[in-house]
Amino acid sequence: MQKLNRKTYPIWLAAPGLIIYIIVFIIPTFASFYFSMTIWNLKEARFVGLENFITFFSMTNTRTALINTAIFALTTCSVKIIGGLLLARYVSSGIRSGNYLKIVIFFPYLLGNVVVALAFRALLEPAGTVNQFLQFLGFDAVRWLTDKHFALLSCIIADIWKGIGTVTIILIAGMCAIPKSYYEASAIDGATPWMAFRKITLPLLIPSFNTVLTLCLIGGLRSYDLIQALTGGGPGYASEVLGTAIYKLFARGSYGLATAGNVILFIAVAVIVFPINSYVSKREVDMS
Amino acid sequence: MIKKRSAFSKITEILLVALTFVTHWLIFYFVIVTACKTTGEAAQLTLKLPGEWDLFENIAFIFQYQHHALLKAFKNSAVITVGSVLFLVFTSSATALIMQRRSGLLSRASNKLIVAGLIVPASVIPTYWMLNMLHVANTLFGLCLVEVATMFPFAVMLYKGYISSVPREIDEAAVIDGCGPIALYTKIIFPLIKPITATVVILRSVLIYNDFQNPQYYMSGSSTQTVQLFVYSLKSAWTTDYGHLFTAAIVVSLPLILLYIFLNQKILEGMTAGSVKG
């Protein structure tokens, strides 16, 4: 049997993919731990120990970037999931416009981040459409992209606009997989819709929930292009996130320091996402 | 009770649909209308219809900008998208087949590596360093390799999940009929997993076509632009020339928009299938 297996499913068939993956993804990942501890100009690397990490944590912009990244990831993640959950619950309740809503809300996913950023920049310019509307209503104009209190918020709104569709669609699929009979039974028992939602939908939704949570968290922590194109991290460091800070260092030629930033991002993702992932997985309910 | 809910439900439904007009259609309208305006008119950023319809001029302008750089960018994006996706489909499905069917040490080890790759971010500059050692830095081929490698874990997980639903008996029957491994993979398994291939193709094409970060880093030293980089470079060159900027944004997004108009159900299904844990 073993022999048959080896002949039918030879390792070399799996090799091309694995080799590319290992060479272009795994090895650089391990190498990044070494390069993060060097002063590096792509040609030669001089080992300096943990100095880059100390520098990274002592620089004003990278420290701000760490905090902003956390805020950005948490806010976008929670709004997308709560909003997506409500939308999904509603859209999947069999309303006539359900399909229309799905199509429209999901659409921004197909646009590039640069394109989304462009549209939002025009809307949020000082004399842009949103401010024209605010002033029409008698409010003061808001400097959405150049006021330090609003810049990160603007990025968050744009990100939610683009991403909430995906979350909704995945959650809808999860809800549709829950057998109708559960709800019928609970209705007979006199459960209110809210109780049914809490006691049936939520627990049985955990696998999809886990997926979107992981997706949103990783996306939020890694986010880069939307912010780069929308505010470039400004004003000051008000919307600087790890992604933009690392790019700045890369563009200035500080490759060792930029790689240290990458390793910190790596650790942050691992420390935050893995435990949440396994914690949520444990609550999974077997549906069969 | 059901009746009462439906009254409330109807109002919410109307509100929700109305809301999409503000949050989505108004933005699409704004972008399209602005793209039709002259530079001066577009700079006012109003929702008014254009006084002078300038769409054709704007399109002509962005196409001939910098010696037809946009056409080149389209070609590059097409090569990267099609190349990476083809590469990805064949390598990841083959790997998934072997990993799903075999349970040896190697299979388990690769499984661990691949699950980790689902979550952790790629390390950018060491990847560049690696590409450079392979002499493919700043080439389309190098960028394709990066795209394949970053998408690989996700695709393998999807394929593995799907292949596990293909009964082993089919393989065994094929082997008895004299199928070698290649024939088994290409003639028997691959046709059976077409639905999930469609999912992988659709989802990953969108991501790769819209990718900005990888091309920006890995093609930073080259004349090769993708459409996303092209739009970004316009943004820094024209700052607030929104008439031309939005024309470029629409033209660049057009392939995916058209795809979505005709295939929206397929894409939504694919999105759903792609979210199921492997």
Add this chain to the structure above:
Amino acid sequence: MKKKVLVFALILSMLLGLTACKGSDSPTQPPSSDAGETASVETPAASGSSAETEGEKDGALDFSGITLNIAHSTTGEVGDALQAQFDAFEELTGCKIEVELLSSDSEEAVYTLEVRAATGNLPDIFQSSIGAQLDKLDPAANIYDLSGQDWIRENVASSYLDLVSDKETGAVYCIPMTTSNVAGCFYNKDVYEELNLEIPTTWEEFLANCEIIKTQTDKVPVSTPYSDGAGSQILFLSQYYYVWNEDPEFADKYTNREITLHESETYMRGLYKLNDLYTKGYQDEDPLSVSFEKSATDLANGDAVMTFSRTNIMATLSKVAPDQVESIGFFPLPDQSAEERGVATWMPVAWCVGANIDSEKEACALALMEYLTTGEAIDAYCQVTTPTGAFMLNNVTLPDSISSAAREAQEWVAKASTSVMEYTCSIKGSNMVTILQMAETGEYSPEEAIAEIEKDNATDAQQKGVEGW
């Protein structure tokens, strides 16, 4: 139903867009015949005709079939002027020039080239900063030595050659690409006349003028295009003239870590000046969203009265407000004493030829380099835009059409000037622009800003491996 209508409308608009794409191709083709200011396409027909003109020029310069790849990061009028030079050269020799635009952030462009130099992917011809910045590209390994060309010393100003040669080997790496830039204050003469203002010779007088403008009119005293990376640095960087005037060795001493920035009062005054504009309310209301172009427009129509800029603003002015060019004047950034006024200059960025250029392209690239240093090329340039500074070439005189503000600036160059600090000191942190922007909007006091700048510079110096840091 509603949905169907909307989707239909969407499809319709897309289809319109599609036919438009098709239609757009035809109108773009004819322009290739007039090798004019817009980027024209090298169609087979066009190259055929240039081959004919080739024949007339007794075949000395026949490079048809050769394609040169050129990378630069210049956009706007000057970018068009460069394109005009290339078009003229294509016409002359039948070669084909493919231009690749690098990031318009010139520092980012330098690093793009550095990555390419490190990985052996340099284009045939590329732009480079000069002075201390040139070293980053490791010129001895990556840039073609032009010192053997007989035209180089004849055509290029020797003061420029000093900045682009290797002192030990005598190798010459670059030729000037555009014109030099002089930084100072550009002001609207009409408004000055209207308000009876005198040209300020000290910073005190300057502030007094601002106060008058602020109280007597609703104009912005100083337009501050801080959304632009360059715009937010000009005033600060041009203060370097006074720093240099006080201590010509300042840059070297700083590189060797013998002095600090915050201890130099003169250096600090640059930050205090920025701070004055902010605290006294003499700048734009939302400076971080003011672009360079908007600033020029405001200055021309008198909505703003002054702005600190480089002479390249005159090129922008001649585009946005051609009638107003002559009503703009220039004076140096004022400091403490009327007698010691002077200006900081930026030397033209440079063209370099890659050291590893293919042998069949070599002659063509060198011919292009020579061509770009001749009066012919400068004529092509000047047909598109009026130069705003010196070309740093011998045998080339500035055309009469040069604006009076640019002329005044050139007079100051002859009288009292130095090039900015980055030509002699390569240490500059990655966050300089952001830190200045924060100082300019009151986020940082001058003291906080200098502390941040010194920290940022230290990181940069360490990452570059500068000795002693």
